[in-house]
Amino acid sequence: MRIGMLGTGVVGQTLEGKLTELGHDVKVGSRDPARSFEAAAAHGELIFNATAGGASLNALRMAGADNLAGKVLVDVSNPLDFSHGFPPILTVCNTDSVAEQIQREFPDARVVKSLNTVNANVMVDPALVPGDHNLFVAGNDDGAKAEVRALLEAFGWPAERLIDLGGIDAARALEMYLPLWLRLFQAAGTAHVNIQLMRARE
Amino acid sequence: MRIGMLGTGVVGQTLEGKLTELGHDVKVGSRDPARSFEAAAAHGELIFNATAGGASLNALRMAGADNLAGKVLVDVSNPLDFSHGFPPILTVCNTDSVAEQIQREFPDARVVKSLNTVNANVMVDPALVPGDHNLFVAGNDDGAKAEVRALLEAFGWPAERLIDLGGIDAARALEMYLPLWLRLFQAAGTAHVNIQLMRARE
Numbered sequence: 535m536r537i538g539m540l541g542t543g544v545v546g547q548t549l550e551g552k553l554t555e556l557g558h559d560v561k562v563g564s565r566d567p568a569r570s571f572e573a574a575a576a577h578g579e580l581i582f583n584a585t586a587g588g589a590s591l592n593a594l595r596m597a598g599a600d601n602l603a604g605k606v607l608v609d610v611s612n613p614l615d616f617s618h619g620f621p622p623i624l625t626v627c628n629t630d631s632v633a634e635q636i637q638r639e640f641p642d643a644r645v646v647k648s649l650n651t652v653n654a655n656v657m658v659d660p661a662l663v664p665g666d667h668n669l670f671v672a673g674n675d676d677g678a679k680a681e682v683r684a685l686l687e688a689f690g691w692p693a694e695r696l697i698d699l700g701g702i703d704a705a706r707a708l709e710m711y712l713p714l715w716l717r718l719f720q721a722a723g724t725a726h727v728n729i730q731l732m733r734a735r736e
Numbered sequence: 737m738r739i740g741m742l743g744t745g746v747v748g749q750t751l752e753g754k755l756t757e758l759g760h761d762v763k764v765g766s767r768d769p770a771r772s773f774e775a776a777a778a779h780g781e782l783i784f785n786a787t788a789g790g791a792s793l794n795a796l797r798m799a800g801a802d803n804l805a806g807k808v809l810v811d812v813s814n815p816l817d818f819s820h821g822f823p824p825i826l827t828v829c830n831t832d833s834v835a836e837q838i839q840r841e842f843p844d845a846r847v848v849k850s851l852n853t854v855n856a857n858v859m860v861d862p863a864l865v866p867g868d869h870n871l872f873v874a875g876n877d878d879g880a881k882a883e884v885r886a887l888l889e890a891f892g893w894p895a896e897r898l899i900d901l902g903g904i905d906a907a908r909a910l911e912m913y914l915p916l917w918l919r920l921f922q923a924a925g926t927a928h929v930n931i932q933l934m935r936a937r938e
Contacts, residue, residue, distance in 0.1 A: 621908060623831050627829065627830050628825050628829050663935065665932070665934040697920075697923050700923075703823060706915055707919045708916065710829070710913070710916065711912070711913060711916045713908055713909035714909040714910065714912065716909070717901040717909045718899075718901075720902070721899050721902075722933065724935055726935065726936035727933060727934065727935045729931040730867070730931065730934050731924065731931060732865050732866055732930050732931065733865065733866075733926055733929045734864055734865055734926050734928035
């Protein structure tokens with residue numbers, strides 16, 4: 535599949551590497567005109583937003599609404615602002631989320647929130663963390679979520695560990711989890727951590 | 737131990753029942769003058785705040801700073817506001833938390849945040865949920881956290897499943913987890929859910 539990767543940080547690079555290994559044709563975009571957000575988005579049949587959450591809307595504007603329309607847009611971002619030190623604050627939360635902002639501004643994009651709750655290495659190699667730990671998807675378009683689940687399974691996530699949390703407003707919960715993730719990272723002493731949902735058997 | 741239980745909702749009642757079963761002398765307080773917050777706080781050597789997060793500061797003011805000074809104050813509250821429907825919003829989050837508000841206003845109380853991440857039944861009977869799922873503590877006073885850990889172990893939480901997340905500012909992470917907890921509750925179809933921290937072995 536042709537994939538547009540918006541963002542050249544660790545997350546973008548890690549996802550690009552895995553997708554390329556899986557045989558996808560990935561074009562990476564950044565603010566650099568030589569490999570622009572627009573060119574990457576135009577290339578992709580499916581787009582990843584791996585930019586920083588606070589910069590995502592601007593990056594997507596540079597990508598262009600026409601280049602997003604009708605396409606699955608996987609939002610991996612987190613609105614973390616470390617400029618005031620630790621713990622970071624979120625640039626948007628509680629009554630809104632980056633994913634919802636994106637879906638509102640680009641209503642023709644098929645936004646799916648996922649992958650933002652784990653470290654980049656774990657995203658593409660879930661076996662780095664033992665146990666049946668979970669990953670989440672949220673979005674308004676069931677077909678888009680199914681496409682993303684298929685990609686996640688190709689990354690190594692067993693289907694039964696992917697939990698659908700509902701519509702794109704569930705992205706608030708996934709983004710607001712990040713402060714706890716950061717604390718778990720600190721407590722565990724490794725970024726290769728994740729949570730496993732345990733539930734009573736009926 | 738003499739314990740003051742502030743709050744007569746499901747959480748307060750459930751904690752009262754378990755603590756009484758364990759042999760503690762619990763006095764419950766509410767806005768009702770017949771069993772006031774003040775009387776409950778005066779009675780307790782250790783206090784639980786099991787009031788709604790948005791009402792906690794007022795309840796503690798009614799309890800009286802003198803009745804809290806020097807005592808361990810276990811803050812179980814969540815600042816959930818369902819008045820706008822689902823998903824609820826938090827009345828405080830991101831740059832602050834109920835627990836921090838309490839600690840600031842009552843600097844002589846030894847505030848420990850815990851138990852707010854699970855359903856009331858699970859709080860006092862962790863075996864309702866299978867697996868080695870975790871519970872968290874946060875607070876500035878290590879001695880206070882040790883007292884709370886001992887109580888939690890008496891509730892049935894094995895010591896190795898209690899994770900110390902650091903100072904009282906970690907309460908932000910625990911309170912901001914609630915929107916995800918609500919989604920997990922929905923996805924699992926039962927409130928008897930919890931998360932287990934999985935980490936890479938070094």
